[in-house]
Amino acid sequence: MSTDPIERLEQLFEQKKCWMIDELSNALGYAVISTRRFLKQIKYYRSYSHNGKWYTLRAIPRFNRNGIWRYQKIGFSSHGNLTQTIVFLINKSQKGITAKQLADKLYYTCHAVLTNMYKAQLIDRVKHRGEFVYLSTDDKPSRRQRRRLEAYETKKALQSFNAQTAVFILVAFIKNPQWSYQQIAAQLKHSKNIVVRPEGIERFFERHGIKKMPDLYR
DSSP states (O other): SSSSSHHHHHHHHHHHHOEEEHHHHHHTTHHHHHHHHHHHHHHHESSSGGGGEEEEETTTTOOOOSSEEEETTEETTTTSSSHHHHHHHHOOSSSOEEEEHHHHHHOOOOOOHHHHHHHHHHSSEEEEETTEEOSSSHHHHHHHHHHHHHHHHHHHHHOOOOOOHHHHHHHHHHHHOOOOOHHHHHHHHHHOOOOOHHHHHHHHHHHHHHHOOOOSSS
């Protein structure tokens, strides 16, 4: 093995792709502070999992399209630490992202981290179908995500209208053409125990070319 510490360091990473700093320092024969200095010279990544305890050289990872590389259950990100990676993935998402969706991308659960990031105003969130959807705090992507999340919800609502529900909506409208979409939704909930969203009723009318006065729920 070479006596040059940089060359020796590279040789150690050829033997094993990921190291903890103490173990690497012992194998190299230098103090931890010196080992960190050598790593900085040849550039490295620290894991976003395991509290950042694992190191690998910049040349080693083969990141997927989300910038994630996994080695023996150790996670590395081209975007930096866990917080930086979460922010990147949230900003990249089309309509926000749930904790489960993030865990699927990261192969790592991070509920507590998300809560702390929200409290620190690093990310935003809204309640959707019983779970939080995490959004960007940047104005432009946040508006885009909220619009697309609302459009997705409306689409799901439309798809959920079976023939019977559609008939009940139309009957309520014919009997009470002055009612708002919100009033129609409330009547269906009260009389038929059918839950529909006012936005879904509006889109249903638009889809079928049904004319109606501007609604009051906006």
